[in-house]
Amino acid sequence: MHNSCIPCRFWVIVLICFNGQLTTLVLLNMQVYDVTKFLDDHPGGDEVLLSATGKDATNDFEDVGHSSSAKGMMEEYYVGDIDPSTIPERQKYVPPKQASYNPDNSTEFFIKILQFLVPLAILGLAIAVRLYTRSE
Numbered sequence: 805m806h807n808s809c810i811p812c813r814f815w816v817i818v819l820i821c822f823n824g825q826l827t828t829l830v831l832l833n834m835q836v837y838d839v840t841k842f843l844d845d846h847p848g849g850d851e852v853l854l855s856a857t858g859k860d861a862t863n864d865f866e867d868v869g870h871s872s873s874a875k876g877m878m879e880e881y882y883v884g885d886i887d888p889s890t891i892p893e894r895q896k897y898v899p900p901k902q903a904s905y906n907p908d909n910s911t912e913f914f915i916k917i918l919q920f921l922v923p924l925a926i927l928g929l930a931i932a933v934r935l936y937t938r939s940e
């Protein structure tokens with residue numbers, strides 16, 4: 805195994821331009837593998853390798869349950885280790901402040917009363933007009 809340390813900014817580098825060729829790197833167990841030449845020969849297909857780039861693919865790799873012979877092949881593609889001191893700390897998500905909710909129900913209550921009273925008033929008015937016109 806080589807001992808070269810790779811800064812973690814390379815974590816997110818999916819494909820890098822090198823001598824005009826695209827290089828495919830995967831990160832497994834804090835180690836970087838250049839699988840460019842393995843893409844066509846990977847028994848799981850090239851798409852699965854490409855989708856494992858740009859992230860820590862350790863879990864994906866382990867979930868597949870690679871055989872020990874597959875793990876033995878990895879050294880051929882080993883490039884170097886990630887330098888853990890260069891890993892940025894996880895940023896804590898702070899939700900943006902929202903305008904405080906002030907439950908003022910008075911307007912809503914007033915509208916509900918109006919919705920009830922206005923039809924009653926119209927009905928009363930109609931009855932009154934009817935009674936008035938009949939007595940005449």
Ligand code: HEM
Nearest residue numbers: 830837847848852856861864865868870871874877878881
């Ligand atoms: C240098 C890295 C890798 C090597 C050398 C490698 C090698 C192999 C080999 C030899 C096989 C045949 C089955 C076996 O022997 O276990 C295989 C299958 C497979 N690999 Fe990888 N692999 C690598 C990375 C990955 C990564 C990062 C993924 C992402 C999930 C992956 C996904 C798969 C899948 C889905 C199969 C097919 C499994 C099946 O059909 O049962 N491999 N790989």
